[in-house]
Amino acid sequence: MKILAIDDQQLILLSVEKKLTELGFDIRIADNGTKGIALYDKFQPDLVIVDINMPGMSGLEVVKYIRLEKTQDTPVLVLSGNTNEHVIVDGFDLGINDYMKKPVGLNEMVARIDRILGVCSLPSPEYVSPANQMLQKYCVGIVIPCYNEEERLSSVEFQKFATENLGYHLCFVNDGSTDNTLEVLEKLRKGNEDTISIYNCEHNGGKAEAVRQGVLHLSKD
Incomplete structure (x- = not known):
């Protein structure tokens, strides 16, 4: 089945895309x-996931396009x-099928998609992600300066945070360390490239x- 996701927050989109692709959508x-709406016309999805507050055309305008202009009953x-x-009521008045408030868990999102589409993407408890992965209301960049932190960096804790809190991006700045901090950071980032970045200052x-420097790096990333 085909799903179209519309959101102005890139981390949200990447997380939703990854989860639903893994489930075969x-x-x-x-x-x-x-x-x-351009993708809607071209892709003709079986379901649309849309945010409300977006620059330019809001999510409710997207719903109006689908329901009023195209007269389609796409979920x-x-x-x-x-x-x-009032916004939530307006959405239901326009014909939305469900409304989920961020922060929300990815597994709950999938369960609601299953209910709407009448499918079963999570057939057994062991298939559900063990981590309580949450889509946050905001995407937040966090800059963490590091100088000679080889012995103090807790890779497990940072990786857990990045996995469970999908609305955050961690930017570690290696501030001219003279030990193996950069190597530790590179190992920490492995497998979490979408949510963890590294900026290396030589001095x-x-x-x-x-x-x-970390903030400037995040603004370009």
Whole structure:
């Protein structure tokens, strides 16, 4: 089955795309409403997942396009951090099938998709991801300066955080370390490339400069 996901937060899209692809869905993603409706016409999905608060065309405008302009009954699942009761009611008045408020677990999202489509993507408990992976309301970049932290970096804890909190991106800045901090960071990032990045400063410039460089790196990433 084909699913179209529309959200202006890239980490949300990547997480949803990865999860649904693993479960065998054919998924396309769009980072704004205009691209979303263009993909809708071309892709003709069996389900649309859409955020409400997006720059330009809002999620409700996407729903209006599907229901009023195209007069299609394609199931629509809203996945949004907007908790305004009037907005939620407007969505149901337009004909959405379900409304999920962020933060929300990926497995709960899949369960609701299954209910709407009448399929069973999670056939047994052991198939469900053991980590309680959550889609957050906001995508947050966190800069972590590191100077000679080889012995103190807890890779397991950081990897667990990155896996369970999908609305966050961790940027580690190696601030001219003279030990093996960079190698430790590279191992930490392995398998978590979408949620962990590394910026390497050849010379130590202090924590403030490391944070500044990390923020600049995140803004370009």
